[in-house]
Amino acid sequence: MTHVVVIGASLSGSVAAISLAQQGVRVSLIDKAPFPRRKPCGEGLSARGLGELERIGIDITRYPDLAWGLKGYRINSGSSWSTISDRSGLVGIRRSELDAELISYASKLPLITIHQAITLDSIESDAEKFVITFGRHAITTPYVVIADGASSPTLRALGKKLAVPASPRLGASSSWQITRGTLEPYVHTSFISGGEMYLTPLSRGGVNISVLGSKTLIQRAVHPALLREIVKSVATQLNIEIEMTAPPLGSGSLNSRCHGGHFRGAFVVGDACETFDPCAGFGMTHATLSGRLAAEHILKAQSNSSRDGALQDYSAAREHIARPIRGFTRLTSTMMSSRLGRIGFPIAAKTGVAGMVSHAVHSTTNGEPLRSLLSLVGGLRERAYAEGVTL
Ligand SMILES: Cc1cc2nc3c(=O)[nH]c(=O)nc-3n(C[C@H](O)[C@H](O)[C@H](O)COP(=O)(O)OP(=O)(O)OC[C@H]3O[C@@H](n4cnc5c(N)ncnc54)[C@H](O)[C@@H]3O)c2cc1C
Structure with missing residues (x-):
């Protein structure tokens, strides 16, 4: 039976591990932290992110103590607040509780072995496989999912140079x-x-x-x-x-940046793959979406035994969902950081435009036309990443 190692057991890693185990794959899920643990996060989760959790069998909305329904955003413009209504199903959710819930759910699946409060001793790769050592374990596998967050120690251990932004947010x-x-x-x-x-x-x-x-x-x-x-x-x-x-x-730097969907044969998910400025509240959603996509492509690789093809297809599928998120994040951060944008926010809120945009991108349905439009903005930003230009 194939054995997949998932490094990082937060949102992206847990979703990948659970999705794999539910399809009969054996998984070792490793995290340096003991759970529950705190993590810097604004704790606003979109309906799309919730939809991904539901897909693996976790319906957070059934735990009213865990998820708090939100009706949108209020932006302070001097003495008053402008309301951006969004009834797509956003929630406020404590990360310590959400992440612990995921770990607890994963621990009940017989094919997942969780190793918490443990760091990797080494990771080595050749063209076909990885050799990973931690504690008293040594695992040889063709399939590794890197889900260890924005500063990804694993990507760095594999030789990836992660650029540090000149003026970090x-x-x-x-x-x-x-x-x-x-x-x-x-x-x-x-x-x-x-x-x-x-x-x-x-x-x-x-x-x-x-x-x-x-x-x-x-x-x-x-x-x-x-x-x-x-x-x-x-x-x-x-x-x-x-x-x-x-x-x-x-936290470390929040600047939006993309490290790529795969590296040296490993599937890279969540913040380890791409970070989005939290002003748009999409990091958790991307973590769940990319975790699920990586699992789907590992399953495909197993059935046609082409890991390289699956890595390419995963990167393309993730890019498809990341582009509109990138575009939306770009628009939001421009509004947040420019004087004109801050004047524009109340107008966009009053006319209902901001609410419509927010609802469409955060919801699980009805957002496709707008997402396609935002993809254009996200695509430009991707070209800028590739050419090393800061937008
Ligand atoms: C200040 C702030 C506010 C934010 N607000 C929001 C928001 O409101 N809404 C939203 O959707 N997103 C928000 N985000 C983004 C969101 O928190 C991230 O996008 C999301 O947590 C990414 O999930 P992840 O699983 O990819 O990585 P992380 O949640 O970063 O998890 C990485 C995991 O890897 C583990 N790890 C690290 N190194 C190793 C190692 N060497 N070996 C094993 N394990 C390792 C860590 O312990 C951790 O559990 C915010 C982020 C910040 C910093």
Whole structure:
């Protein structure tokens, strides 16, 4: 029986591992972290991402304690909030709980062996196979899925050079509890000096606060006391009182970049493959979609014993879904970062255009014409990646 090694057991890795095991493939799922664990994330998940979880048998909406239904976005433009309605089925969801749920679900499948709190000792590849050693294990396999996140130690161990952006955009996420008042079920976005702040309502009166922006801003936002200062005025404006329940966790660079769908014979998924600026809230969705696609192509490779063909086909299929996401992320980040865009947001919100666009790209259905249009923007951006130009 083929044995697939999946490195990284967060969203992309777990979805790949579960999809494979459900089709009769034996999987070793390895993560350096012990679960549950916290991870910097804005914790807003699209209906498309939820749809992918449902496909593997996890219907998150059945756990009201886990997923909190959201009605769209509110963008602060000075003294007022512009509402972008999106009833596609967005949710706020704690990553520590979602990722632990996935691991727990995977652990119940007899074909998956989970190795948590363990790092690889080595990974070597030749034209046909990999030899992977960790702990007291050594596995030889033709199939490896790299799902170890944006800075992918595995890609680097295999010799891939990951470029570091000259002016990185960074992030910090923290958990809060509402102690007075209520937060409407929208992701609340405010522009602050050097970046933006996102408040995502969660179940049980929880709120995720993520700050994205310049290094100077994030150096402040990772300090609990300084973060409280940053949050205070927005909380006052929203007429709520909130208390920090888990301190901020800083992230590496958030700049959108693509490392490619395969490398040295390995399938590369999730953030290890491509990162999208979180301002558009698509990283988790891409993680689930690419994890499922990699599993489907490994299954195809097994049936026609052509790993190289499957790697090429996987990359093309992933690129097909990534292009509109890239285009949407590009449009959102341009709006977020330019003066004109920030003026345009309230207009797009009031006219309903922003809501229609958001709904179409986040929903599982009806989005195809718009996604095709966004693919053009995403395609231009892909050419820029290939030519090393920063857009
Ligand atoms: C501040 C911030 C806000 C965000 N907000 C949102 C949002 O609101 N909505 C959204 O959809 N996306 C958001 N994202 C993006 C989203 O978090 C990622 O796209 C998503 O987590 C990618 O999932 P992944 O499984 O590919 O990688 P990750 O979630 O990064 O998981 C990688 C896993 O690999 C493991 N690992 C790392 N190295 C090794 C190793 N050597 N050996 C074994 N295991 C290893 C790690 O422990 C981890 O569990 C945000 C990201 C940030 C940083």
